[in-house]
Amino acid sequence: MMNDNSNFIKTIMKNELENGVVDHILTRFPPEPNAYLHIGHARAIIMNFELAKCFNGATNLRFDDTNPSKEDTEYVDAIKKDIAWLGYEPKAINYGSNYFDATYEKALLLIKKNLAYVDDLDQETLAKYRGSINEPGIPSPYRNRTIEENLKLFEEMRMGKYANGEKTLRAKIDMSSPNINLRDPVIYRIMHITHHQTKDKWCIYPMYDFAHPLQDAFEGITHSLCSIEFEDHRPLYEWVINNCEVEAKPRQIEWGRLGITHMIMSKRYLKQLVDEHYVTGYDDPRMPTLVGLRRRGFTPNAIKNFILSTGLSKINSTVDYGMLEHFLREDLKLTTTRPMAILNPLKVVITNYPSDRIEYVDAVNNMENESLGTHKMAFGREIYIEQEDFCEVKPNKHWKRLAKDVEVRLMHAYFIKCNEVIKDENGNIIEIHCTYDPKTKSGSGFNERKPNGTIHYVEATTALKARFNLFEPLIMDEKVSTQNFKERLNPNSWQTCEGFVEAVLKDTKPMDKYQFIRNGYYTTDYQAKGDKLVFNRIVGLKSSFTA
């Protein structure tokens, strides 16, 4: 699966394996269960699993649940489903909270080694003592408490003697470090709150910087991959690993974040869109969430190929949205059937075709994948074509569609020629009259003359009414800014068309995927109801044509 493009993490793993630094690879995907996964998370999932797979290694899923005030089991379940949808199976599914006892023991160990102390400073004062990027911090007056006193106070914290925020446990490192993460970071805080996994067992919870390296070590993770903003935390990660007397020595490696043009990807903003009803939910087809993309019709393969093709580096990159669409088209191209749909109908009467007759022509489902077979398609006296496929006067020699006195091929059926244009009193075209040539039936081998072009159609009396949702990405600005992002949402992100599809689609199943001739790739909406079939556009076709 992993493409030939090497990447720096793969190289590191390969070298460590060859030099005996490690004898296997075990990675982990560690989401905090406080949001739905989006395509940015997909990169972390795919890279962790694929990198491990390159070396016959494995990947754990571990819910990073050290802050119960933000988390919920709703997200735990959603995350598990998304990972399964992408096609990955974790070696183990763990919770950070599984390790609360062991983590607590390590905190005790640090206190006994005089490397941690209980601090009484309130949040505001503590921030002041920490200093700033331009000035060193100063030690807390509580920094030199005795080991016995610290042990007693920490035990009292655990027993619930103190209120939220009244005391913290801090690592004793270096208040004057230029790296602010090393200025005696808080490693345990008091939080009287019920945890979704451990319920009321604890009222103190470890901080990410303390818990994460320990959890990695407890699980025997060899490579702990994370995004670049944690680079400054690596010295702290290593401090914890080196001072807590753990057997495994996991290594943290950072990569750059992935952005996509036209897509907003911050958890916080996605939540606002849902909470303020700008979208119908996390699974709104315009959302960059995995559930949203799945409903829109994206395939796991398309997402996987997209992620792997963008490679991996330490650059925070912004990939063009067109790249995502490309990999989606490529994946759908060979797997979708190609029935006809008319989004904006124009009625055509074939005046020399009997009114009491319907015939069925053979239509190939996918000319690039013959294994998908053929289906029967109705043809009769009255049909619908796209409004944009007719122009009263052929505008130029490049026009390959229908016009008055011009002959075109109806795909899979006959040549037709337009003889008459019917207009209402305002001059709007309401229908056109054509004649067909029986000798030109598709498959007959007729080649006495070339049509002007080929267009698609549906037979009017058998066609099914349909609604087409034409989704666009939620954000259309060149560069998505987090400033005023709601005002910059694309107002045309969800347009609809009322048209027709072939009768053959009446047996369509929710989430079936089609390529409608010239109209792009669509999927049936799983919420379709009533007398109309509802189709969501997944992605359009590439087209440079302008009339």
Added chain:
RNA sequence: AGGGCUAUAGCCAAGCGGUAAGGCAACGGACUUUGACUCCGUCAUUCGAUAGUUCGAAUCUAUCUAGCCCUACCA
């Protein structure tokens, strides 16, 4: 008293001292019962800038510039 990271085409990205892969986009052309698809062609004399080392530098050194991250009891 600041620290850390990054820089190769419009967007991604290989390259690790031997003379700039590939993909997306774009643009030409061929083909076509989808203006799709497919196929062919074009698209960096130069790698953020400037010096230096070297027979040879995107790769090594120095200086500079630009961008991102760090002052949560979030992750």
